Amino acid sequence: MARIKIELPANFTFSTTIPVRITDVNYGGHVGNDSILSMLHEARMRFLKHLGYSELSLEGVSLIMADVAIEFKAELFYGEEVIASVAATEFSKVGFELYYKLEKEVEGARKLVATAKTGMICFNYDTRKVAAVPALAAEKLQA
Template identity: 55%
Template sequence: MPRIKLTMPTHFSFTAEIPIRITDINVGGHVGNDSVLSLIHELRVKFLRHHDYQELDMAGVGLIMSDVTIEFRSELFYGDTLRGSIAAAEFSRVGFDLYYKLEKLTNEKWVAVSFARTGMVCFNYATKKIAPVPKEAINKLLS
């Protein structure tokens, strides 16, 4: 069966660290796949706040995650610190992609844990309609 293989950008404009909590751990003793999605969400919120945005107000529009792809590489455990990096790319009239590189420190070296991509669509929550990506946001998210 073919496996998902994401082609990742070479430059990531934002990086943040997130400690792994006991609530991220599943019955297998490692971070569950559902928790990886939550960690990606946390990282996205940090990225948006870094640019003075929120998911409900990115230069006047909200955001909806339309799809997600996650490629798992290595396990995460309680007590690990996750280093997450984000790059915005592939802007269209109404959306864009965010790429995530998740790593952990192992033997003094950062090791890939997961790669992910989320498709983001701009949305006007007042009118309940898809909205264009604000030019201001494109410039900020790419910097």
């Protein structure tokens, strides 16, 4: 079976730390895949907020996640912290890719926990139609 392979960009423009909560842990005793997706959402919201945006307010348009791919690399456990890095790349007329690198500290070094990519599409909720990526937003997202 073919596996997802995510090629991360060389540079990440934003990083944040997210604690692992007890509610993130599944019956296997580690963080569940659904919680990893939630951590991506949290990292994306913090990335956008850092730039003065939100998913509903990006220079006059909103964002919709069109797709997601996650490559799991290591377990996470309750009490650990995730270092989530985010980069925006591959801009098109109506969207772009967000790449995520999730890591944790182990004995003073970073260990890769997961890589991910979300396809983000600009959307106008008033007209219920796809919208162009605002030039200023593209510039700020890539800075």
